[in-house]
Amino acid sequence: MTQHTHSRLLRRATMLLAITPLIGLLTGCGAAAESEDSVGTASSELNISKFKGWSGPIPWGVINTSPSVNFLGQYNDKIEVFGRGSDNALWHTSGQTSNDGQSWSWAPVWDSLGSPVVNGVTYPLLGKGASTTWAVNRSIGSAVAARVSIGGLSQVFVRFSLGGVYSAWSQVSYGNLERDPAMAFSYPYLFVFAPGTDHQFYYSKVDIGTQNYNPANWTGWQVIPGGNLTSEAGAAVAGAKIFIASRGTNNQYFLNQSANNGATWSGWTGAGSGSTFDSGPALTATFSGGVATLNVFGTASSSNGVHPMLNSTSTDGGATWGTFQSVGGDLLYGPAAIAASPTHIETFGVATNNQVYQNTYLE
Numbered sequence: 001m002t003q004h005t006h007s008r009l010l011r012r013a014t015m016l017l018a019i020t021p022l023i024g025l026l027t028g029c030g031a032a033a034e035s036e037d038s039v040g041t042a043s044s045e046l047n048i049s050k051f052k053g054w055s056g057p058i059p060w061g062v063i064n065t066s067p068s069v070n071f072l073g074q075y076n077d078k079i080e081v082f083g084r085g086s087d088n089a090l091w092h093t094s095g096q097t098s099n100d101g102q103s104w105s106w107a108p109v110w111d112s113l114g115s116p117v118v119n120g121v122t123y124p125l126l127g128k129g130a131s132t133t134w135a136v137n138r139s140i141g142s143a144v145a146a147r148v149s150i151g152g153l154s155q156v157f158v159r160f161s162l163g164g165v166y167s168a169w170s171q172v173s174y175g176n177l178e179r180d181p182a183m184a185f186s187y188p189y190l191f192v193f194a195p196g197t198d199h200q201f202y203y204s205k206v207d208i209g210t211q212n213y214n215p216a217n218w219t220g221w222q223v224i225p226g227g228n229l230t231s232e233a234g235a236a237v238a239g240a241k242i243f244i245a246s247r248g249t250n251n252q253y254f255l256n257q258s259a260n261n262g263a264t265w266s267g268w269t270g271a272g273s274g275s276t277f278d279s280g281p282a283l284t285a286t287f288s289g290g291v292a293t294l295n296v297f298g299t300a301s302s303s304n305g306v307h308p309m310l311n312s313t314s315t316d317g318g319a320t321w322g323t324f325q326s327v328g329g330d331l332l333y334g335p336a337a338i339a340a341s342p343t344h345i346e347t348f349g350v351a352t353n354n355q356v357y358q359n360t361y362l363e
Contacts, residue, residue, distance in 0.1 A: 044313065044315045044322075045312075045313050045322040045323075045325065046295065046311055046313050046325065046345075046361060047363065048311075048325050048326070048327060050361055050362060050363050051327055051328075051347075051359050051360070051361050052359065052360045052361075052362065053328075053359060054328070054329050054349070054351075054357045054358070054359045055357060055358055055359070055360075056351075056355065056356060056357035056358055057351070057353070057355035057356055057357055058081060058093060058095070058106050058355070058356045058357070058358065059093075059106050059107070059108050059109070060108065060109055060110060061081070061083065061091065061093055061110045061355060061356050062085065062086065062354050062355060063083030063084055063085055063091065063350060063354060063355075063356065064083075064084055064085070064086060064354060065083055065084040065127055065128035065129075065333055065350075066083075066128045066279065066280075066333035066334040066335070066336060066350065067081050067082065067083045067128075067335075067336045067348045067349070067350060067356050068081070068082040068083070068128060068129050068130050068131045068144070068336055069081050069082070069131065069336040069337070069338050069346065069348055070131045070132050070133045070142060070338060071133055071338055071340065072094070072133055072140065072141075072142060073140060074135070074140060076340035076344075077096060077097050077098070077100075078094060078095070078096050078097075079094065079095045079096075079104070079338070079346060080092060080093070080094050080131060080142055081093050081094070081095070081336075081348060081356060082113075082129045082131050082144055083128070083129065083350070083356065084125050084127065084128060084129060084146075085110075085112070087112075087124075088115060088124030088125050089112050089113065089114050089115045089124075089125065090112070090113040090114065090115065090125060090129045090144060090146055091110040091111065091112055091113065092110060092111050092112075092113050092144075093106060093107050093109070093110045093111070094106070094107050095107070095358075100344070100362075101340070101344050101346065101360050101362055102362070104358065104360075113144065113159060113166060114169070115146070115148065115169070116146075116148050116157040116169035116171075117168075117169065118150060118171075123148035123149070123150060124148065125146045125147065125148060126146075126147045126148055126149060126154065126180070127146075127147055127179070127180040127232075128146075128180045128232070128333070129144050129145065129146040129180075130144065130145045130146070130180065130181045130182050130183040130192070130235075131143065131144045131145075131183060132183035132184055132185050132190070132235075133185065134185040134190060134208060135185070135187075136187065136188060136208060136209055136210070136211050137210070137211045139162065139163075139211050141160070141161045141162045141163070142161040143158055143159065143160050143161065143183060143185075143190055143213075144158065144159050144161075144166075144183070145157065145158045145172070145181040145182075145183050145192050146180070146181070147177060147179075147180050147181060147194070153174070153175075153176045154176055154177045154178065155171060155172075155174065155175070155176075155177070156171070156172040156173075156175075156177055156181045156192055156194060156204075157169040157170060157171050157172065158170055158172055158190075158192065158215070158218075160190075160213040160215075162211075162213075167213065167215070170215030171215070171218075172192050172204050172218045173204050173218050173219065173220050173221055174220075174221075175194075175196065175202065175204075175220075175221040176196065176197055177194040177195065177196060177202070178194075178195045178196055178197050178199070179194060179195050179231060179232040179280075180194065180232040181193060181194040181232070182194070182232060182233040182234060182235040182244065183235060184235040184236060184237050184242055184244075185237065186237045186240070186242050186261055187209065188207050188208060188209025189205040189206065189207055189208070189261055190205060190206050190208055190213075191203055191204070191205045191235070191242065191262070192204050192205070192218075193224075193233045193235055193244055194232070194233070195229050195231075195232070195233075195246070196221070196223075199227070199228045199229050199230065200223055200224065200225070200226070200227055200228075200229070201223070201224040201227065201229060201233060201244065201246065201256075202221040202222060202223055202224065203221070203222055203224060203262055204218045204219050204220065204221050204222070205218070205219055205261070205262065206218045206219070222262065224244075224256060224262075224265050225265065225267075226267055226268055227246070227248070227254065227256070227268045228248065228249050229246040229247065229248060229254070229268075230246075230247050230248065230249055230251075231246050231247035231279065231280030231281070231334075232246070232280040233245060233246045233280065233281075233283075234246075234280065234281040234282045234283030234296065234337075235283060236283045236284055236285035236294070236339075237285060238285035238286055238287040238292040238293075238294075239287035239290075239291075239292045239317075240259065241257050241258065241259050241285075241292060241317070242257060242258045242261070242262065243255060243256075243257045243283060243285050243292070243294060243318065244256050244257070244283070245271050245281040245283045245296055246268075246280065246281065247277055247279075247280055247281065247298075248268075250276070251276035251277055251278075251301060252270065252271075252272070252273075252275075252276060252277070253270070253271040253272055253277065253281045253296055253298060253312075254268040254269060254270060254271055255268065255269055255270075255271040255294075255296075255318045256268050256269075257317075257318060269318070270321070271294075271296050271312065271314070271318065271321055272296055272310075272312030272321045272322070272323070272324050273312070273321060273323055273324070274323040274324050275298075275300055275301070275310055275323075275324040276300070276301040277298040277299060277300060277301055277310075278298075278299050278300070278301050278302075278307060278334075279298050279299035279331075279333060279334030279335070280298070280334045281296045281297065281298045281334070282296070282297040282298070282334060282335045282336050282337040282347070283295070283296050283297075283337070284297075284337050284338060284339035284345055285339070286339050286340075286341055286342050288341070288342060291315065291316060291317055292317040292318070293313070293314070293315050293342040294313070294314040294317065294318055295311060295312070295313050295314075295337065295339065295345060296311070296312050296321075297309055297310065297311050297327075297335045297337045297347060298310055298334060298335065299331045299333065299334050299335060299349075300324075300326070306330050307329075307330055307331050307332075308326045308327065308328050308329050308330065308331070309326070309327045309328070309329050309331055309335050309347065309349055309359075310324040310325065310326055310327065311324065311325050311327055312324045312325070315342075327347070327359060329349055329351070329357070329359070330351065330352060331349040331350060331351065332350045332351065332352060332354065333349075333350050335347055335348060335349040336348045336349070343361075343362065343363035344360075344361065344362055344363075345360070345361040346358065346359075346360055346361075347359045347360075347361070
């Protein structure tokens with residue numbers, strides 16, 4: 001089936017759905033937090049009034065998972081969005097701003113990145129895709145990862161983009177991963193993170209410092225010790241540190257970090273307080289004035305059938321966190337988020353019509 005045929009099918013599917021806007025600002029979210037870890041109060045929180053409100057939908061996209069997003073370009077003026085379509089392949093679209101995020105224009109159609117083919121067999125994606133931006137030797141590109149089941153084992157595959165041209169899907173080592181991958185770039189490595197069947201996280205990395213991607217060079221999966229995690233990760237890099245977040249057995253979020261490209265990890269500590277979550281977290285990280293500012297977003301547990309997006313902020317690299325605040329909406333899955341700076345954050349979520357909406361934070 002051609003790429004244009006896929007686009008037409010997505011358009012037809014979209015027309016069958018009722019265009020249901022995301023619900024406006026909500027308050028009162030989630031059950032009382034369990035006391036597994038104590039969390040301090042950060043000195044600064046996002047000013048929720050600076051979110052512009054949910055807008056969209058992004059044209060013609062119908063996806064059935066959480067979205068994945070990354071900036072493309074050195075000026076943070078382009079965004080790529082990925083999601084699994086009804087054909088269980090990965091789909092992609094892009095947006096651009098010319099006024100520092102005040103408004104965005106989006107491509108009119110989504111393009112298919114397909115799904116992995118092994119020995120002539122096409123394998124459908126199991127869940128959401130992951131993406132990241134990389135930058136080496138004056139070149140900037142993207143990489144995406146997704147999970148499929150081969151021979152009863154859940155395997156991760158990656159496509160690598162240079163100049164907008166994607167490589168074929170290639171396998172990341174072997175292993176058996178329980179949930180979907182997350183990606184991050186910490187020079188000179190591309191990282192993939194995913195939890196194993198023992199509920200601990202594992203990572204594999206590949207060196208692209210020469211701008212060359214060799215799919216044979218992914219390392220074996222290496223454990224990130226400790227934890228009993230129940231969701232995929234949110235991953236971000238700032239100030240030469242890698243940060244990952246996941247949901248614990250109490251449905252709260254926890255953070256881990258590495259300052260040496262995965263050689264050692266700090267251990268899992270609480271991230272935000274006062275709420276519980278149905279989804280895995282989205283995580284952003286920026287670095288300014290010698291400190292990392294982190295934001296974690298998630299789809300709240302709810303007793304009234306509505307699932308708003310919540311946010312908590314740390315202005316000291318994850319040492320302390322503010323309480324969770326509602327950004328509103330009613331999301332089917334976990335959100336996606338990227339940050340250009342502590343005062344410019346882009347968030348995305350899938351509404352009840354299976355279309356992607358955007359909410360921009362600008363101070």
